[in-house]
Amino acid sequence: MHYTRGHITFSRPGTCIIAKMAAVACRGVRTVLGKSAGTSILTHQSAKFSTLREMATARKAVLAAMGVVGGGAAGLAYALNQSVKASDLELHTVKFPWSHDGVFSSLDHASIRRGYEVYKNVCAACHSMKYIAFRNLVGVSHTEAEAKDEAMGVQIDDGPDDEGMMFKRPGKLSDYFPNPYPNDEAARAANNGALPPDLSYITSARHGGENYIFSLLTGYCDPPAGVTVREGLYYNPYFVGGAIGMAQALYNEVMEYSDGTPATASQMAKDVSVFLKWAAEPEHDDRKRMALKAIMMFSMLFTITYYIKRHKWAVLKSRKIAYKPPQ
Amino acid sequence: MLSYLSRSAHLAPALKSTAQAVANGTKNIIPGVYEGVVVELVQPPPKALTAYTMAKRCATGPVRASAGIAVSSQVRYAHTDIQVPDFSDYRRDDVKDSRAKSSVESASSRRSFTYMVVGGGVVTGLYTAKSIVTQFVSSMSASADVLALAKIEIKLDDIPEGKSVTFKWRGKPLFVKHRTDEEIETETSVDVGSLRDPEADSVRCQDPKWLVVVGVCTHLGCVPIADAGDFGGYYCPCHGSHYDSSGRIRKGPAPLNLEVPTYVFPEDGVLLVG
Amino acid sequence: MAGAISRVYQNIFRRTSTFILAAVGGAFMFERGFDLLTEGIYDNINQGKLWKHVKHRYGQASLEDEEEE
Numbered sequence: 001m002h003y004t005r006g007h008i009t010f011s012r013p014g015t016c017i018i019a020k021m022a023a024v025a026c027r028g029v030r031t032v033l034g035k036s037a038g039t040s041i042l043t044h045q046s047a048k049f050s051t052l053r054e055m056a057t058a059r060k061a062v063l064a065a066m067g068v069v070g071g072g073a074a075g076l077a078y079a080l081n082q083s084v085k086a087s088d089l090e091l092h093t094v095k096f097p098w099s100h101d102g103v104f105s106s107l108d109h110a111s112i113r114r115g116y117e118v119y120k121n122v123c124a125a126c127h128s129m130k131y132i133a134f135r136n137l138v139g140v141s142h143t144e145a146e147a148k149d150e151a152m153g154v155q156i157d158d159g160p161d162d163e164g165m166m167f168k169r170p171g172k173l174s175d176y177f178p179n180p181y182p183n184d185e186a187a188r189a190a191n192n193g194a195l196p197p198d199l200s201y202i203t204s205a206r207h208g209g210e211n212y213i214f215s216l217l218t219g220y221c222d223p224p225a226g227v228t229v230r231e232g233l234y235y236n237p238y239f240v241g242g243a244i245g246m247a248q249a250l251y252n253e254v255m256e257y258s259d260g261t262p263a264t265a266s267q268m269a270k271d272v273s274v275f276l277k278w279a280a281e282p283e284h285d286d287r288k289r290m291a292l293k294a295i296m297m298f299s300m301l302f303t304i305t306y307y308i309k310r311h312k313w314a315v316l317k318s319r320k321i322a323y324k325p326p327q
Numbered sequence: 328m329l330s331y332l333s334r335s336a337h338l339a340p341a342l343k344s345t346a347q348a349v350a351n352g353t354k355n356i357i358p359g360v361y362e363g364v365v366v367e368l369v370q371p372p373p374k375a376l377t378a379y380t381m382a383k384r385c386a387t388g389p390v391r392a393s394a395g396i397a398v399s400s401q402v403r404y405a406h407t408d409i410q411v412p413d414f415s416d417y418r419r420d421d422v423k424d425s426r427a428k429s430s431v432e433s434a435s436s437r438r439s440f441t442y443m444v445v446g447g448g449v450v451t452g453l454y455t456a457k458s459i460v461t462q463f464v465s466s467m468s469a470s471a472d473v474l475a476l477a478k479i480e481i482k483l484d485d486i487p488e489g490k491s492v493t494f495k496w497r498g499k500p501l502f503v504k505h506r507t508d509e510e511i512e513t514e515t516s517v518d519v520g521s522l523r524d525p526e527a528d529s530v531r532c533q534d535p536k537w538l539v540v541v542g543v544c545t546h547l548g549c550v551p552i553a554d555a556g557d558f559g560g561y562y563c564p565c566h567g568s569h570y571d572s573s574g575r576i577r578k579g580p581a582p583l584n585l586e587v588p589t590y591v592f593p594e595d596g597v598l599l600v601g
Numbered sequence: 602m603a604g605a606i607s608r609v610y611q612n613i614f615r616r617t618s619t620f621i622l623a624a625v626g627g628a629f630m631f632e633r634g635f636d637l638l639t640e641g642i643y644d645n646i647n648q649g650k651l652w653k654h655v656k657h658r659y660g661q662a663s664l665e666d667e668e669e670e
Contacts, residue, residue, distance in 0.1 A: 099650065106647040110655045135475050140652055143659065162493070174475035259658065285651070293639045297455055304448040310417070311441055318414035325375065326384065435607045442614035449624040450631045457632070 091237035093208040093215040100277070104292050106285040107278050113141035114257050115275025118268045120150075121255045123199065126191065126246075128179040131200035132279050135173040140278065147173060154178045192232040194245025203273070203280040210273040212238065217269035220248040478601035483537065491553035491561075493542060496600055500542035500550050501588070502561070503598065506572055510559065511535045514573040524584045528573045531587050539590050539600060540574040546581035561585065 100107045116137065119129070134151035138144045151171035156178060159166035171178070181187035188195050203209040215238045223235035223242070233243040250265040250272075257263050278284065375381045415423055421433035469477070479496045481503060486492050491504040506514075514528040515535070532538055542561075544551050549565040556562030557578060558571035568579030575584040590600040613619045644651065 102646070104643060104646050106643075106650050108650045109652040110650075110658070113655075113659070133472070133475065135471070143656070146659065172480070174472070289639070289643050292643055293635075296639060297451060297635075300451050301448070301455065304444055304451065307444050308448065311444075314417045318417045320412050435610045439606045439610040439614060442610070442620065446614075446620065446624050446627065449621075450628045453625065453628040454632050454635065457628075 090240050090242060091215075091219070093211040093238055096211050096214060098210065098274070098277075100274070100284070104288050106288060108274060109141055110259070111271050111274040112278045114259065114261060114268075115271035115273070115278075116141055117257060118250075118255065118272040119199070119275055122249050122268070123272065124177070124180060126180055126187070126196040127199045128181070128196075129177040129200045129279060130179055130198055131176065133174060133176045134171060136282060138173070140282070141275075144173075151175055192245055196246070199276055199279065201280045203277045205280075209280075210277045213273040213276055214269050216244075217250050217272070218266055478599060481598040481600065483596050483598055491538075493553065494600075496541075496588070501600060502538070502540050502542045502553060502574075502585075504538040504540075504553070504560075504572065506536055506538055510572040513559075514571060517571070517573075517575075523576050524582070526573075526575060526584055531573050531575070531584070533590070534592065537598065538572065538574060539598065540585040540587055543586070544568055544581055545576065545583040545585065546579070551585075 099105060099111075119127075134147050137147045137150065142150065151173055154171045154175075154177075155168040156171045156175045157166055158169050161167055181190065184195055197205075203213060206212045208215070216236060219236050219238045220234060221237065223229050227235065227242065229235045229243045233245055234247050235242055236244045250268045252264050254265075254268070255263055261267060281287075372384055375384055419433075419437055421437055422430045477497060479494060479501070481494060483503075483505070486503060486505045488505050489507045489510075491502050494501040494503065511528075517528070519525045519527050528535070531540075542550050542553075544563040544565065546563065546566055546568050549563050551561035551563040551568070551570060553561055556569040558569050560572040560574060561570040562568070563570075563579065563581065566580050568581035569577050570581075570585055571577050573584075574587070576582070588600050590598060593599050613623050644654075648654065
């Protein structure tokens with residue numbers, strides 16, 4: 001029996017048409033047809049192909065037991081891991097409504113620029129950002145001329161010169177942000193043994209990312225009753241262990257924004273968080289732009305592919321092959 | 328051969344109803360009459376297990392259906408007991424109504440639509456392929472930090488007249504010489520034909536006041552000494568090559584003039600090399 | 602309408618060479634159009650946040666003096 005798009009064609013009228021067509025069609029599925037004489041092959045195909053039916057009961061039992069034991073072990077490991085995680089007494093950060101939260105939402109570049117000012121005036125006294133160069137600011141938060149001016153404002157070690165001596169020179173666009181300390185040991189010595197981490201990738205390096213940075217910067221408070229903090233350390237509930245080597249750095253009006261935004265502590269914390277987010281993910285905006293393009297493009301391609309598939313398969317789908325065994 | 332001997336199961340219908348045979352397509356149904364001891368050898372129809380045996384059971388050649396008083400036949404067509412499925416999901420609106428106009432009329436519009444969709448697929452596919460290819464190819468180009476170091480910007484105001492200053496550029500020394508009027512005059516008046524590597528001074532210097540050359544001796548790669556040598560330009564201490572104030576080889580083993588990099592003066596007093 | 606479709610079909614789609622040519626030519630136009638469209642949508646979503654939207658506030662003016670908004 002052979003139907004094609006509504007035209008019914010009998011290839012051979014005759015008494016045994018069914019058997020004939022089945023014989024032609026059954027080359028691919030002959031075992032099924034051979035076994036299933038008398039039942040409808042169309043409804044029980046999957047059962048015929050399954051190997052589970054033929055498996056010994058003992059084997060099934062062993063496999064099931066292995067599955068249960070394996071799943072249980074994985075669950076136990078997960079639970080144990082979670083219990084370890086819950087042991088610390090730090091406060092977990094909440095999720096703040098950042099303006100770059102959306103799937104297609106870019107970073108706020110005015111905020112990046114203010115955040116750079118905060119970093120330059122406050123954070124850079126102790127924290128390095130050795131993977132960010134002044135040229136990275138161009139077209140993100142500064143024009144080329146402004147970025148050059150920013151670079152000129154710092155002294156960069158260079159050399160050796162003709163006499164083999166290192167010398168200082170004004171920075172260039174290709175220079176990276178200067179390190180406030182010559183090396184880690186000097187940084188520790190100047191900070192009571194605590195090493196101020198490099199901030200280049202800090203939002204990617206901490207759980208909670210920019211939320212954590214914001215919470216940490218604004219979360220300083222007096223230690224609760226029963227908690228004593230060692231001399232030279234400060235209490236911050238968002239820091240692991242609660243005692244942090246960094247003193248509260250952001251207070252209202254600790255600096256002034258060049259664009260006139262009121263420099264409240266939370267404003268500065270928010271701006272520097274956005275700046276650090278950009279520093280860790282400079283591709284952030286491009287990534288979301290590409291996501292928009294890719295989603296639109298692939299939904300188009302999917303629709304087209306689906307249409308072509310249906311078009312090509314229509315011939316195969318609109319036929320029915322039936323087998324009626326001889327009585 | 329034993330199995331071919333009168334299998335009662337297969338013979339039963341023939342034995343039972345001599346007057347009525349159903350022509351169901353199997354071979355050798357012989358309306359037989361049992362006559363005592365005569366044993367008819369009948370080849371049993373093969374069991375329908377494989378495509379081959381099923382094909383064996385099918386009628387071959389023109390199918391005959393005989394009818395008569397003695398022999399009644401029954402011809403059964405498939406469409407009486409198999410339901411025709413509904414395929415309208417796979418058919419286009421233009422051809423769904425079989426009573427309507429001929430499908431030929433709408434053929435070109437139907438095909439056009441499909442070709443249009445396929446064309447759209449080609450277009451979007453090309454765009455995607457181009458984006459992916461450019462992405463991978465551009466990853467082979469120099470990275471931004473290398474490009475940032477590939478150019479050097481020099482403030483010319485810092486270089487006094489008559490002095491040659493050395494900069495580091497792409498790991499090589501770069502000589503920038505602020506030439507005096509005398510030096511300019513000397514170099515422009517040199518007979519180009521008399522040089523080992525003939526090059527006019529105007530070709531080597533965009534601005535006659537400034538000579539910009541890579542400070543690597545063309546002989547064996549030493550770094551020449553500035554403002555030295557017999558011709559007032561550069562002198563290579565390794566094997567005694569003398570270059571003039573235009574960086575041209577005048578005396579010694581070096582075969583070529585000092586290399587002039589690509590450079591521009593983007594604004595007054597600024598030199599951009601690279 | 603039907604005439605235009607069949608004309609397009611007869612002149613472009615029927616022949617593989619013209620079909621490919623039309624598709625490649627269309628790809629160039631599509632690239633431009635699609636890029637403009639997506640950039641437009643993206644800029645619209647992020648109105649006032651991208652560098653090109655805030656750039657005019659800085660630049661030359663801020664170099665001379667502190668700009669007051």
